[in-house]
Amino acid sequence: NEGTRRGGASGFTLDSLTKMVNTKGTDKKTSVLDYVVKSLYDKDEEYILLVLEDLNLVEETAKLSGNEIIKEFASIRAALDSLQQVYEFNQNKTSDAVFNSPTAKKMIDAFSTRLEHYLSTFQGQMNECEKNKTILSRKIDDIIKYFGEDSKSCDTSKIFGTLQEFLRAVAFS
Template identity: 25%
Template sequence: MKKILYLVNTLNEGTIRGNALGFKLDILLKLEDTRPSNSKMTLMHYLCKVLASKTPPLLEFHKDLISLEAASKIQLKSLAEEMQSIVKELETVKEELDALENDDPLSELTTLKEFVGTAETEMTSLTNLYSIAGKNADALVVYLGEDPAKCPFEQGNSLIMHEVTATLLSFVRMFQKAHEENCEQAEMENANGKNLTK
């Protein structure tokens, strides 16, 4: 992101947009569309070329984002609704168990009691994980310069998280494609250069 910010600031040097401290994520997707009028090379290709020559390890940044595709498919709002439904259903089962115990205290309900105990433990674990996801979503919203109070986790942040992960996933795919095209272009130029020297 720092390299992209530097690149964008260099392009906008001397304008009102120069010396920016940050950028919105949608800029990442515009790198593929930005090109000089007389060139086939996009800004994405140029970024890949610069990274390949100056900091090659950064070309592998996508390896740190292996969960990005799975994360882009998660709908936090739907997850919250499903959790609420599960909690209500578990409460119903517990009420039915209590009613059965009151009607026939000597009946064999051990299997149902074990199920309820296991389900309560798993529900507590799931609730804790959901809470952690909410805190992480809020932290990301703050990091992106938004106010988490204006878009609660169960509502707005769900949309923001989906947009962020989808944008980053698209960026990663475009970046990898541009890098592959740069490598193919370099191979063709090397092959043409060898043919010229023969």
């Protein structure tokens, strides 16, 4: 009803997609979605249904939770930071009397060398992941806002799960 006196609405909610599937006509068999698909075919506009091909990643994406990905990333970052602290601790402890035996010193040096290599290798990868996480967070917020959902209570798995359900219904119709 955009542009009317009652206007202001220029889209649809995520929940309205499932309502198209579940709302039946007077024959109690045909859904609103069935009617829309049939109308597209009747008007030779079935090419619009090619959107199914454009959304082929929805099924895989529905299995993921944007919030969980971000939490897992934070967990990995914390583990890497802890390893950095262990490395720094070992660097400072090499002068302690406990670590002065040749065997202990050799083991600590070998451990520190490996840990230093690991940290330098993965620090660059983590920095790249940080950039991607920032982009992911922004895109998650954008898609949640696009569908008019509350970002505090909505996750991408809900959005893509609903889209997946809708796409299956379109394919079935």
